[in-house]
Amino acid sequence: MSQLQEVSVDQYRHLVSERALTGETMLLNMGPQHPSTHGVLRLLLELDGETVISCIPDVGFLHTGVEKNMEAKTYQKAEVMTDRLDYMNTMGNNLAYVMAVEKLVDLDVPVRAQALRVILSELQRIASHLVWLGTSGLDLAAMSMFLYCFREREQILDIFELVSGQRMMTTYIRPGGVWRDVPVEFEKAVRDFIKIFPRRIDEYETLLTNNPLFLDRMLGIGKLDAATALSHSVTGPMLRASGVNWDLRKARPYMGYEQYDFNVPVHTEGDTYARYLVRVQELRESLKIVEQALNKLPLGPVRSDNRKFVPPPRSEIGTSMEALIHHFKLWTEGFPAPKASIYSAVESPRGELGVFLEGDGGPKPYRVHMRTPSFDNLSPLSKMVKGHLVADLVAILASTDIVLGDIDR
């Protein structure tokens, strides 16, 4: 079928400088088991003393073949695989995949379901940024940040547990709507969070934003200019920290994002501190969206009534023969999608999360490709760290906010 690839040191030779071969500089392996690589990322560093000469990221330790596996499942069942990609952004991954399916089969979503999707994916964005803030604080020796951020994140995960029964692997957003309507306690839980959270962001900012030790570690470190960022397809907060105002929620609004009033924080410095500022300001903007969406959360159905794609409610199955047939057909065979391909993208906490979906007329996707933002956001790392110290590398890597499940798929 194909040839076995020979492995030898020679294939790395062009990636390091001549000085590494003479032993003048040192080659150091960082990771894959290292707390500040945020997962199983291996970095091959070439060091001159403490200075990084070159950095070769080695990814793939978490490769699980999700794209291949999805080809063997129906459109509904393949959705559970998307949770496991970027495990910090499960709702957002569900949303990206489900929107692609809906675009492929041309399925409408009720307004209440759209508003719920917005609330939950914005809460997820906050949760994801909190994990980033906590762990990057930890990398820079701000231990208490980690504890504070995880305290608030836990509150969001409790909301997810309330609506979906799961803290992390939610699969709550389904083709044609959401799994089921939110319980009555949902509104109070979200309002409680909206009430306390602005004060908590102030607390984080008091600890970090003007902290001289923090500024020393972040200012001017790991600069990435806009042209390099675009050429590397960097998206999300990293691109906005380099001065490019590009947010898919504003540029191509989906799920009714055009009704909400929010700003897109943009900074021009392109360094680690700018990325910090963009994400912290996004916490406030996301909270604004959650509050507006909750205030005008419309009443009505949460799933499309197109029975060819969306299973009927449980109560109907006992009384309607047709509902029983639809239920049976949908869960045994699945629904067919046209023989065509689409690309649909959403703004995940890390950037453009795109789904390329190709159908073949049957109930299983012929090809799914997840365009995951972490993969491209990591690719300019070697350019960003050149000439910095190893300790700065840790700060730069933290500021890219990568999730290895998202890179390796």
Add this chain to the structure above:
Amino acid sequence: MEAKLEPIVKALQAKFGGSFEEFRGEVHYFVQPAQIVEALTLLRDQHQFELLSAQTAVDYWPQTSPRFHVIYQLSSLAQNITFQLRVPVNGDSPTVPTAAGVFDSANWRERELLDMFGIQFEGHPDPRRILMPEDSDGHPLRKDYPLGYEEPQFTFNFEDIDLRKPYAKE
């Protein structure tokens, strides 16, 4: 077709010929492998497509000519549009010129395509596998690569299970 996309399709047709298809407002334009670098450069420099959003491939096995489509999903921030280029590639020795000189992100994307589909990118600066181990065999996302799975056991007859199930024997 969206009005903003019409001049782009016209410009591509004038330069490369080729056909396009439309689905749900998306335009997929077909170009030959030899033309892809020129087409990407044209779109980036003349039509403000600054971002190579995604690069992927589809395997149409057992069809062999073309067997693969290499897909370039481009985004224009200035005009707020997307455009897709598709390159049909034959199955016997799939080779496409590299786009790493046009977009830096193509470097890793093409390593992924080499790894997953075995498509060679001519002139690629660093043609190594990226996700699979370097000594692994085959290209998993090809349609003729079997999806491995463990057979569920419907019996407690352990002799029967031992016969069929590949345990690590001590």
